[in-house]
Amino acid sequence: MLDATRRLEGFCRATLGLDGPVPLHAPRFAGREWDYVKDCLDTGWVSSVGAYVDRFEAMVAEAAGTRFAVATVNGTAALHAALHALGVGPGDAVVCPTLTFVATCNAVAYTGATPLLVDIDPATLAIDPARLRALLAGWSGAPVKAVVPVHIFGHPADMDALNAVAAEFGIPVIEDSTEALGSRYRGRRCGSLGLMGTFSFNGNKILTAGGGGMVTTDDESLARRLKHLTTTARAPHAWAFDHDEVGFNYRLPNLNAALGCAQMERLGEFAAAKRRLAALYADLFADCPGCRLFRPPAFADGIHWLNAVLFDDPADRDRFLAETNAAGLQTRPCWTLMHLTGAHGAAPRMAGLSAAEAVAARLVNIPSSPWMVPE
Template sequence: MSIPTAKSDRFDVRAVVAAVQRAVGTPNGTLALHEPVFAGNELAYLDECIKSTFVSSVGKFVDRFEDMLAEYTGAKRAIAVVNGTAALHTCFRLAGVEPGNEVISPALTFIATTNAIAYCGATPHFIDSSLKTLGMDAQALGTRLDAIAQRKPEGTINRETGRRIAAIVPMHTFGHPVDMDEISAIARQWEIPLVEDAAESLGSTYKGRAVGSRAQFAALSFNGNKIVTTGGGGAILTNDEELGRRAKHITTTAKLPHKWAFVHDEIGFNYRLPNLNAALGCAQLEQLDGFLKNKRRLADAYDRAFANIPGVQFAREPEGTSSNYWLNAILLDEAHASLRDEALTELNAAGFGARPAWTLMHRLPMFSESPRGDLSVSESIERRLINLPSSASIQARDD
């Protein structure tokens, strides 16, 4: 895929800072990249939870939190766990990922996606991203599988490595949904399970439906910097009742129900979300619609502020989707990519907690030998992307 050239030879780092100031004003101190908002029933629910003495993985708030997630997303089951990485790890286990397998993943992702693959003893296989979505590129996925994949009785095999390709894991970068229809069609064509990494995208929709609501397996995160937080937490979404039951079982140390006996029928994980964290999550979910409204208003303010700035563009949600705009992002034109760090320095000096994209996974030493396709778009995004302050509490300017 070709990388767009600069729209203009004129580019001024100071104009980037001025645009952010037009959108959100001049901060008093530092405006964080993304911080939680506690403006509802958090204290009341935490107090109730503490007084109940049920503060670990059993209690009414865990059950309520799971029910609220299932209702909000439209998934049949939601299983609350300790973090998004644990949710992904469990999804991969349920999908049948085993030691010696490969899992196809974007190179542009947070390391949790790739670590969860490694926890299974599998190898990540990196695919390029799309400039439209910032997530896995369906065309790149199809091209790569056509080049290296072969159907055999034991599954889809990478002809170059001899390893079974056990799963495909698209991730909705910064809350922007990827092209799930095309990626799902490719997964079905090759009979490869799909695990949806929706860690950043609670509240985002794809063609009118919540992300994660159509996949056999999807993972959410409620880390302290997410749109809804439980302090640390995650969840597994599934539309398969039996898989939901099994997910809850293996994340509860695979313990068989009994009044007093400790019998475990397989290797499980101590991954269940504590009731204390779930109490916080219930209060946060009650406010999610308000968070989304504020964040979309902020995204619109950034979009207007950068509309006429040469050499830079604001990353809008893909057509046919609604993003939660978890993190707002701008992309410098390729010709100005060398000025990204200067722009980051100036933004942070002005009190804006801006940051670059993650280091691409294949550049990290533990994954440097992993198989990969052409990653030219991911490498371009990495060079020139800047995330801007995105908290739901930020009061965007209307002018």
């Protein structure tokens, strides 16, 4: 058995006292979730209209440090709506990292545009600003209409450098912050660092609404357009149904928003618990032979959505995955790189994606639920 396996198993079983299967990331409901969801049931406001939707939007806007937030049915819909609101469509390209969950590139494809894949900086796991500049400087294909940096595992990308490159080429930036609610970059909140930010509230995220997503922005006109697009583009009227363009039925049900509001009330607790867990993992793997815990640069105060271990030898990575899962500890490799998937393997890309390939061959995510550690 690898020393890394012994350490993780001992930490989860003996130190934390966790019996049975230990999930990678699971929700915990210990606040007012029951009260708020029951209120929806008691009042009959269960669908896409209700006070909890407005409240959830206001709470996420405050947490992201933006003036506006627009709720959607999931994080993929949030990113699709954001791209559509910018006018991204067929014949366009959108820069995405090859190391990301497939939803990032899928949202681009939904618009009819093409993902343009770029390599990562191993220090952040996000888009490398220098590689982005080289890609854009040499690109002669479809017009690039947006750059979508992803805050991988909740660790902020180097947004100042990325924004500077994007501004040099006149390209707007949309943050894929789906894993980074509560993360900060140089003291500024993720979701407020580009023209728009997007969030996810899936069951495995930092907090959950049972689903749900959000677009954040400081641009009032964009916020109004997003609200219109995501509510089937229905023209305002007391009773008539007229739709002035093709919109999307991306409305978030009040039931989900109620759950999200209760979870948002505990965001500070979740963030503190996740940072405690990350600190414990840093000590656990500090001198572990053949591997190290991923630690972001000093400018990143991340939420540590998923902690990650990087192995020196890919064979040890594979062995660790087998041993930990056999022991009931859910670990997983990072997602298949986009240029290696059947969905986006034909997408255009920069020459060489070696940094992402090296990381993907050696990385394992380890259990990271905030409830694992006591206060």
